[in-house]
Amino acid sequence: MMTQNSMPIGSYRPIGRHEPFSFACHRGVACFTCCCHELELSLTPYDILRIRQGTGLSSTEVLARYVIIEQEVGDSFPQMYLTMVDDGAASCVFLGSEGCSIYRHRPGACRMYPLGRAAIASGDGLEEQFVLLHEPHCLGLMEPQLTSAHTYMQSQELAPYKSFNDRLAQITQHDRVKQGLQLSESQRQAFILALYDLDTFRAALLAGTITDAAGDRAVLAHDDEALLECGLRWIADLLFAS
Ligand code: SF4
Ligand code: SF4
Structure with missing residues (x-):
């Protein structure tokens, strides 16, 4: 396996x-x-x-x-x-x-x-x-x-897989996670949405129900990799910015 x-x-x-x-x-x-x-x-x-x-x-x-x-x-x-x-x-x-x-x-x-x-x-x-x-x-x-x-x-x-997986590891191996961070149910749902359900995440960004100051909406509308980068940035901010 x-x-x-x-x-x-x-x-x-x-x-x-x-x-x-x-x-x-x-x-x-x-x-x-x-x-x-x-x-x-x-x-x-x-x-x-x-x-x-x-x-x-x-x-x-x-x-x-x-x-x-x-x-x-x-x-x-x-x-x-x-x-x-x-x-x-x-x-x-x-x-x-x-x-x-x-x-x-x-x-x-x-x-x-x-x-x-x-x-x-x-x-x-x-x-x-x-x-x-x-x-x-x-x-x-x-x-x-x-x-x-x-x-x-x-x-x-494997280069793009490695690059995105390493970005994910920076979240899943963050010091706050090592200290025992437990996600609330809404944070868990946000994690799944932003990283795994990209079409729904994109729709929310384009509708303005989720905002990401660094993201260019015109690019996010059609560029899947830019969208995933946005999701990684957004979830890191949500979990660790405060
Ligand atoms: S990786 Fe290739 S060689 Fe190895 S078990 Fe699978 S099919 Fe066979
Ligand atoms: S995704 Fe393709 S290569 Fe991977 S286990 Fe399934 S059939 Fe095999």
Whole structure:
């Protein structure tokens, strides 16, 4: 199983950013798509933005159809998980006969596999750590092609995922959170709205029922990434400005 922005569960070892390892994944491997089942696949705000683009659905529809929202007792923030299908194999909802039906917009965790990346608050910034997951079913690890975490992340076009996930980590790992911040129900709803239900957030911004002094409404009306940046800024102000 894999989780986004956390270390994978299972047998794994720490690996340096430029340390070589053998891996290749392609349609020719005998295990093709076998890693798209029985996942506890945590979704970040940027994952949901991309799923929304990949499916053509609104963020509200994506949340309703494909996302389970959970919050453990004691956790400050809710977590979003991708739904699996009740087909006897717990297949990912986006797994089709030809592979991933939203491949161009697949979540960051799917792109990272078999690597895990953690961004840990350190001083004024975030420190990156990587692990390499070893699961017996993944035959890609037997392929002769050498890569590294650095090269692999580039090949998987992970830069925007990493950038937005690190911005999210600055909220979820804020000092006030480490000191035990608990959100009120209205703050919890605002967190989900601004980061995960972007179409509803956009409508509220354009209608003026939510205001963000730094946001340019003309840009926010059509630019999804600017909208998510606005959501991150707005929720950080809401939770930590006072
Ligand atoms: S989103 Fe695509 S790549 Fe990720 S688990 Fe589902 S089918 Fe597999
Ligand atoms: S198990 Fe490994 S090699 Fe097989 S499809 Fe998944 S990532 Fe690729």
